[in-house]
Amino acid sequence: MRGATAARTVVAPIVLGIAALALWQLVVVVFDVKPFVIPSPLAIGTAFGQTPDTILASALLTGWNALVGLMLGSIVGILFAVLAALVRVVDQITAPLVAGLAVVPIVALAPVFYTMFGANAQTARQLVAAIAVFIPVFLNTLRGLRQVRPVHRDLMKAYAASPWQATRTVTLPVALPYVFTGFRIASSLAVISALVAEYFGGPIDGVGRAITSAVSSSNYALAWAYVGGAILLGLAFYCVTLALEILANRHRGHA
Amino acid sequence: MTDLPSTGSAPIGAPAVSVTGVDKTFSTRSGTVTALQDIDLTVAPGEFVSLIGPSGCGKSTLLRLIADLDSPTTGAVSVFGKTPRQARIDQEYGIAFQQAGLLPWRTVRANVELPLELHGAGRAERAARVTELLELVGLADFGGSYPDQLSGGMQQRVAIARAIAESPRLLLMDEPFGALDEMTRERMQTELVRICAETGAAVVFVTHSIPEAVFLSNRVVVMSPRPGRIRDILDVDLGRAGERGDALREDEHFFASVSAVRELLHGEQAARGAVRGVENR
Numbered sequence: 358m359r360g361a362t363a364a365r366t367v368v369a370p371i372v373l374g375i376a377a378l379a380l381w382q383l384v385v386v387v388f389d390v391k392p393f394v395i396p397s398p399l400a401i402g403t404a405f406g407q408t409p410d411t412i413l414a415s416a417l418l419t420g421w422n423a424l425v426g427l428m429l430g431s432i433v434g435i436l437f438a439v440l441a442a443l444v445r446v447v448d449q450i451t452a453p454l455v456a457g458l459a460v461v462p463i464v465a466l467a468p469v470f471y472t473m474f475g476a477n478a479q480t481a482r483q484l485v486a487a488i489a490v491f492i493p494v495f496l497n498t499l500r501g502l503r504q505v506r507p508v509h510r511d512l513m514k515a516y517a518a519s520p521w522q523a524t525r526t527v528t529l530p531v532a533l534p535y536v537f538t539g540f541r542i543a544s545s546l547a548v549i550s551a552l553v554a555e556y557f558g559g560p561i562d563g564v565g566r567a568i569t570s571a572v573s574s575s576n577y578a579l580a581w582a583y584v585g586g587a588i589l590l591g592l593a594f595y596c597v598t599l600a601l602e603i604l605a606n607r608h609r610g611h612a
Numbered sequence: 613m614t615d616l617p618s619t620g621s622a623p624i625g626a627p628a629v630s631v632t633g634v635d636k637t638f639s640t641r642s643g644t645v646t647a648l649q650d651i652d653l654t655v656a657p658g659e660f661v662s663l664i665g666p667s668g669c670g671k672s673t674l675l676r677l678i679a680d681l682d683s684p685t686t687g688a689v690s691v692f693g694k695t696p697r698q699a700r701i702d703q704e705y706g707i708a709f710q711q712a713g714l715l716p717w718r719t720v721r722a723n724v725e726l727p728l729e730l731h732g733a734g735r736a737e738r739a740a741r742v743t744e745l746l747e748l749v750g751l752a753d754f755g756g757s758y759p760d761q762l763s764g765g766m767q768q769r770v771a772i773a774r775a776i777a778e779s780p781r782l783l784l785m786d787e788p789f790g791a792l793d794e795m796t797r798e799r800m801q802t803e804l805v806r807i808c809a810e811t812g813a814a815v816v817f818v819t820h821s822i823p824e825a826v827f828l829s830n831r832v833v834v835m836s837p838r839p840g841r842i843r844d845i846l847d848v849d850l851g852r853a854g855e856r857g858d859a860l861r862e863d864e865h866f867f868a869s870v871s872a873v874r875e876l877l878h879g880e881q882a883a884r885g886a887v888r889g890v891e892n893r
Contacts, residue, residue, distance in 0.1 A: 508713035515707045530717050608758040
């Protein structure tokens with residue numbers, strides 16, 4: 358029975374996906390849909406197959422920008438969350454700032470950053486990703502740091518544990534799964550922000566730039582192939598951070 | 613008062629716990645609530661004392677005062693002749709709560725080891741002691757398990773092993789078996805009696821089960837609510853801890869004591885209505 362369910366959960370989506378692609382191909386061929394509306398999956402696949410190295414290189418560059426942004430935004434987010442958890446004033450000051458930052462359309466800052474850091478550097482893209490990452494990591498970490506159960510707080514007091522001992526043995530381990538939830542949410546944001554920031558200028562590389570230049574040279578199948586590359590990149594970020602989150606959540610039942 | 617462990621030993625003959633003239637009030641939005649009023653209680657070294665009463669009688673609050681997790685509004689508490697704060701810093705007591713309060717990301721061994729680790733015991737010493745403790749609570753085969761892999765009763769046994777890890781002379785227990793089913797509960801009671809006989813620790817035990825209090829205790833302190841007061845203290849003494857077994861539950865002295873505690877608890881029933889939160893089973 359278990360084998361059958363596993364097969365159904367794995368096989369069913371694959372079958373559905375193939376069926377959808379086949380239908381798409383059929384519609385494009387039968388109704389003679391023009392490539393600028395939508396190219397056929399076979400044409401996209403061919404475009405992908407012709408230049409896999411270029412697509413991979415662009416995806417890696419955008420991925421690197423997203424990763425730098427993810428790291429930078431996470432470090433700053435965690436540091437501020439720890440400060441806010443420890444010092445009440447910091448919490449009161451940062452709360453409205455973070456709320457304000459959360460409603461700013463962050464990619465809109467990209468053109469300004471390109472002027473600030475120079476149009477030949479990747480800094481602006483990495484910074485846009487970092488700001489997008491900062492918010493979910495900060496909020497989740499702060500929430501995690503406040504999840505210590507009263508019984509554990511009492512226990513640490515009963516053991517006359519020092520503040521540092523209590524932090525190390527209870528507060529940080531409790532917060533850890535929340536930090537990883539923040540990473541998982543932030544990872545998609547990092548990829549999206551780094552990619553969309555490329556639309557607004559900067560060096561002529563990365564998946565975002567490749568998509569715009571392929572469209573402007575009327576190579577629609579190639580543009581879609583780059584979109585496929587972007588999807589794979591986002592999936593990779595999501596899957597890795599999801600695996601880390603699941604790992605951090607082992608043995609977290611209440612006891 | 614300092615944060616350093618005191619070097620001098622407790623005064624000779626000092627009681628394990630001494631509570632004199634203690635009041636405890638809490639300020640809430642709707643005014644002050646008197647949780648405890650005029651509490652006097654002495655627990656001798658090695659004595660097992662239960663606090664019993666309906667919800668809101670302040671029995672858990674009293675335990676928290678002894679543990680220095682809260683401080684009294686007026687009056688004085690001393691533990692082995694020291695202030696509760698000093699006794700806590702010197703680790704004079706072990707404590708167990710209604711929730712096992714294990715750290716779910718640590719194995720059973722690492723949970724039992726926690727107090728030893730916090731207080732700087734060496735690795736070899738810790739390992740030896742944990743093996744001994746797991747043997748004592750009958751969990752020798754579960755050292756590598758995680759708390760979420762254990763039943764509620766087993767988790768509570770881990771918590772008890774943790775509480776007695778440093779061989780404290782005083783054990784404070786706040787309804788440790790409250791969340792367990794009746795059969796597990798009786799088995800845990802028998803085990804606790806055995807463990808106390810082996811360690812010789814004094815115990816202050818909060819419960820709202822009458823048979824549990826009678827089975828375990830040398831004395832049962834009956835409390836009444838609003839404000840929390842000690843209504844009466846009943847000597848039970850059903851024999852030395854080592855001699856108490858399950859046969860005792862069928863003994864007529866046991867039933868007589870259960871009835872006596874029940875009558876004390878329900879003393880003001882006519883005036884106050886039914887006593888809530890007390891299990892009569």
